[in-house]
Amino acid sequence: KRYLSSNLKVLPNNINLLGSSYTRDDYTNVTDRIAALIGRNLHLQKCHPLNLVQQRIVNYFYKTFVNSRQNPQFSVFNNLSPIVSVTQNFDSLLIPENHPSRAKSDCYYINREYLLRAHMTAHQSELLLAGLNDFLMIGDVYRRDEIDRTHYPVFHQLDAVRLRTRDNLFPDGKLELFESGNNTSYIGAQEKQPCHTLTAVKLMEQELKSTLEGLAICLFGNVQFRWVDTQFPFTQPSWELEVFYKDDWLELLGCGIMKQAILTNSGVTDRIGWAFGLGLERVAMCLYQIPDIRLFWSKDSGFLSQFKVFSVDENIKYKEISQFPQCTNDISFWLPNNDQEFSNNDFYDLVRSIGGDMVEQVQLIDNFIHPKTKKTSHCYRIIYRHMHKTLTQAEVNVLHAKISETARQKLGILIR
Numbered sequence: 001k002r003y004l005s006s007n008l009k010v011l012p013n014n015i016n017l018l019g020s021s022y023t024r025d026d027y028t029n030v031t032d033r034i035a036a037l038i039g040r041n042l043h044l045q046k047c048h049p050l051n052l053v054q055q056r057i058v059n060y061f062y063k064t065f066v067n068s069r070q071n072p073q074f075s076v077f078n079n080l081s082p083i084v085s086v087t088q089n090f091d092s093l094l095i096p097e098n099h100p101s102r103a104k105s106d107c108y109y110i111n112r113e114y115l116l117r118a119h120m121t122a123h124q125s126e127l128l129l130a131g132l133n134d135f136l137m138i139g140d141v142y143r144r145d146e147i148d149r150t151h152y153p154v155f156h157q158l159d160a161v162r163l164r165t166r167d168n169l170f171p172d173g174k175l176e177l178f179e180s181g182n183n184t185s186y187i188g189a190q191e192k193q194p195c196h197t198l199t200a201v202k203l204m205e206q207e208l209k210s211t212l213e214g215l216a217i218c219l220f221g222n223v224q225f226r227w228v229d230t231q232f233p234f235t236q237p238s239w240e241l242e243v244f245y246k247d248d249w250l251e252l253l254g255c256g257i258m259k260q261a262i263l264t265n266s267g268v269t270d271r272i273g274w275a276f277g278l279g280l281e282r283v284a285m286c287l288y289q290i291p292d293i294r295l296f297w298s299k300d301s302g303f304l305s306q307f308k309v310f311s312v313d314e315n316i317k318y319k320e321i322s323q324f325p326q327c328t329n330d331i332s333f334w335l336p337n338n339d340q341e342f343s344n345n346d347f348y349d350l351v352r353s354i355g356g357d358m359v360e361q362v363q364l365i366d367n368f369i370h371p372k373t374k375k376t377s378h379c380y381r382i383i384y385r386h387m388h389k390t391l392t393q394a395e396v397n398v399l400h401a402k403i404s405e406t407a408r409q410k411l412g413i414l415i416r
């Protein structure tokens with residue numbers, strides 16, 4: 001047992017995450033606050049904006065890359081554990097021992113051996129080793145950072161890998177993917193990897209860039225974009241795609257031609273690959289005009305209900321929700337007899353005309369017919385919230401009673 005010298009409080013030796021126990025050591029810096037976010041899987045939550053964006057990107061890949069039988073070529077992995085080894089997150093990607101991205105000050109380490117993945121690329125090698133050629137990896141990533149409108153220590157990335165054989169690139173069999181020697185001809189201002197032929201790299205660059213430009217247009221419509229040279233330890237050459245959105249250049253993703261040693265280390269010797277990694281929050285904030293990255297973590301139905309759509313391609317513009325708490329009251333009643341018309345909209349209008357801006361949502365949550373009397377019962381959930389103050393339950397009760405009394409008089413319903 002370890003003791004804090006000051007007050008002799010016991011600090012547990014182990015940290016439990018996702019049902020496994022890890023031994024603490026001098027690297028452990030995962031806080032309880034961060035640990036509580038592991039497993040929320042926002043990207044898997046139905047109707048969450050990150051889920052909508054994920055689906056749109058997956059659909060784009062399914063549609064763009066099909067085999068001869070018209071089946072999608074890409075496999076999707078969106079449920080990989082965020083707990084990865086230092087080997088997965090760094091070593092397998094040729095990230096040098098002294099690289100700043102490994103610093104304790106930048107990552108959430110569980111101990112010297114494990115950390116919360118800092119990027120989805122952490123899974124690249126294991127999926128290559130499993131024999132996959134075309135795949136997408138989607139999940140939550142963790143980086144120590146300040147918290148403000150655009151930064152949060154947990155965000156979500158979508159990574160992709162695509163491998164091509166010599167037959168894929170050169171069907172007539174006349175050219176090669178690989179060459180020996182020291183030729184580092186330039187691709188723009190960046191050197192190619194010596195093992196790749198210039199033609200192979202140029203073809204890969206072209207497919208990579210046209211794929212991602214197509215993705216940007218698919219998401220944002222006719223948007224202005226630009227390519228910026230950059231560096232990653234795991235790709236060469238490397239680029240960033242920026243899109244011009246609301247008077248500013250926004251970095252959407254990083255990408256490049258995969259370092260051949262990563263492929264060789266995973267047993268792939270006859271293919272060349274491209275890869276990229278993109279931030280889902282960035283896309284969602286632009287697409288839906290969500291002003292603050294913290295909103296993605298909201299459990300407030302005023303936020304989430306705005307993303308309930310039939311089609312993921314639907315246009316959604318986020319409307320600001322109140323910072324004040326919601327108050328929820330249900331109301332159940334028997335509808336009038338069949339000869340009297342009742343429409344849900346009559347009730348919605350009545351609630352709005354009485355509740356005004358204090359009503360945020362009205363949802364029909366139950367609807368059944370009594371087996372004997374054949375009468376229909378509806379239950380509505382009314383969510384009250386003021387834009388500028390906290391409503392007390394007493395205030396809400398007065399309003400709620402007025403709504404039910406008026407409904408009784410005007411709509412002929414019978415309160416249960």
Ligand code: FA5
Nearest residue numbers: 119121155251252253254255256275276277278279282
């Ligand atoms: C990476 O994480 C690389 N693994 C991407 C990659 C994969 C490159 C495969 C080449 C091949 P970077 O740290 O730049 O790179 O993050 C990638 C994207 O994640 C960024 O372009 C951005 O869209 C998003 N992103 C990065 N940091 C944040 C942040 N703090 N908040 C929100 N989104 C972020």
Ligand code: MG
Nearest residue numbers: 240251253254
């Ligand atoms: Mg970057």
